[in-house]
Amino acid sequence: MPHANRRVFIKQYREGLPALDDFGIEEADIADVPAGHVVVKVDTLSMDAWIRTTLTPGSFHETAALGSTIRALGVGQVVESAADGLAAGDWVFGLLSAQTHALLPAAALTKLDLSNSLEPRDYVGPLGLTTGLTAWVGLIAVAEVHGGDTVLVSGAAGAVGSMVVQLAKARGARVIGIAGGPEKCRYLLETLGADVAIDYKNADVAAGVASAAPGGIDVFFDNVGGEILDIALENLAPANARIAICGAISQYSDMGNVRGPAKYLRLAERNAAMKGFVVTHHAARFPEAKAEIASLMEEGKVRLPEHVVDGIDNFAEALLLLFSGGHTGNLLVRP
């Protein structure tokens, strides 16, 4: 029985932010399921900043070929299987992409552990590779946060930022979040429990960070880059601060002209480190990360509010929302 698949593909490249007419939508049947493959009905897609970097030639992630389905991570349920180890009804995580049905080798998918009242959507949420696990790895494995640290988080109201704020609080740190607008700042303080929220759209961030952290920043988790990275460098603690470079959403629209941190010599002056990370390079620590996050969820100390966009036809619009900052928490598309 063929599966009708509706998919969103890239029609044309563009310098700068993508626009709606760079995307096309079409429907086609998945008829044959080769041996070793399965068909997955896509349940939820994780809207991640890295997707943007596949839409321009020459960027870090492999560029999407014109006509190809926009790549995205997601969870879904197997509806047909020609592979050992996966059966219809199984829930999986993988690169399901912007479509309603994905035909993929079973080897490219991870079967979800739904014990202990975990739900499929947790795997694009608090336990997601690009959300909760990225936050845990950057904050704990890379930046080695300690109780008593002062932690600064940029993009704090996004999916990764929301998790970082809560994980840092759970580890006993003092947390300063930066986000855009009073509503997001209220979310940081009231929903996530941040100690201080700085509204970069309406406040002087440099003054805000300096006054919120008179003793300096021990850990900076950066999702944004640009001026905010320089402000963090300028406000590093006198010694041994750690910066985790998770992303630089302020710079993705013009990767040929990235603003480098002019204050990087503060690293040398203050015996500090700036560390990038590829979350999958830290896979050895995923079991520890998952156990900690799952237990914090159970205790009610970690939650990740969702902003859900319904319908695969709205995928492109949701992607643009990610860059306009028009969401709070975890931006998801449900085809």
Place this chain on the structure above:
Amino acid sequence: MPHANRRVFIKQYREGLPALDDFGIEEADIADVPAGHVVVKVDTLSMDAWIRTTLTPGSFHETAALGSTIRALGVGQVVESAADGLAAGDWVFGLLSAQTHALLPAAALTKLDLSNSLEPRDYVGPLGLTTGLTAWVGLIAVAEVHGGDTVLVSGAAGAVGSMVVQLAKARGARVIGIAGGPEKCRYLLETLGADVAIDYKNADVAAGVASAAPGGIDVFFDNVGGEILDIALENLAPANARIAICGAISQYSDMGNVRGPAKYLRLAERNAAMKGFVVTHHAARFPEAKAEIASLMEEGKVRLPEHVVDGIDNFAEALLLLFSGGHTGNLLVRP
């Protein structure tokens, strides 16, 4: 008996590189030696890039007051003592500054260990805080070099760079040095044993690094900053590379307009770290560093050629030489 002291002081501040007429010279007697103090006859001064940063207001190191003696580290011999623990004839290391005689509290000085045929000048050379120890800490404690690593060193023909090249070779790394001019490149290859030398004045550094390190750079020890730092970032190994930020001599003349590394997102893409360091923060490892360097000196595997400028009146000229790259190896002034 008063000691006639001839000293070099700062007459005026200047944006950009200092010029000879920013410095004055005068002679004055040291008559009184307060309790706890000693008079040191300065033997040799270490010409370090950080000195430059004391000559402009607002830079990292405390700015020298107009009229004050230019700060510099050095070794010398006690000629009069009003302190317990130091006697005339003892050799010491400390902030002796640009003068022939220094009046200092004994507590600010370190008595030299001259056992095992070590000489006073070794303490502003292979064992110097700002030379050999800085090289060891950056390469070994901070960048954690391993045998088999490909190591790139900028400013490789300077005092720190020369030590880094030799220490990395002794630890079993492959070493690529960057320096200015064919003579310095010959020095890297023939005197220090570097595997590859790149002449930034006459060659395309980006092409040179890419072809010398097709598998990428595991460790970059940076003394220079600017474009070379971006080239190193662009050529980092696919994973786990370490950059030690020791200095940025290319940027010190205009610290208000430092060029930040536009390629810093390679850190995130390649799971790499960029670490600054303050050498004294790693003092716990100095005994290990000194033992390793002294033993390599004894085996003839490490030497640090000197470029000696004689006469305290030539101090300012020597300082400018440091920034014009007009020396090879360890630039010293002997008052």
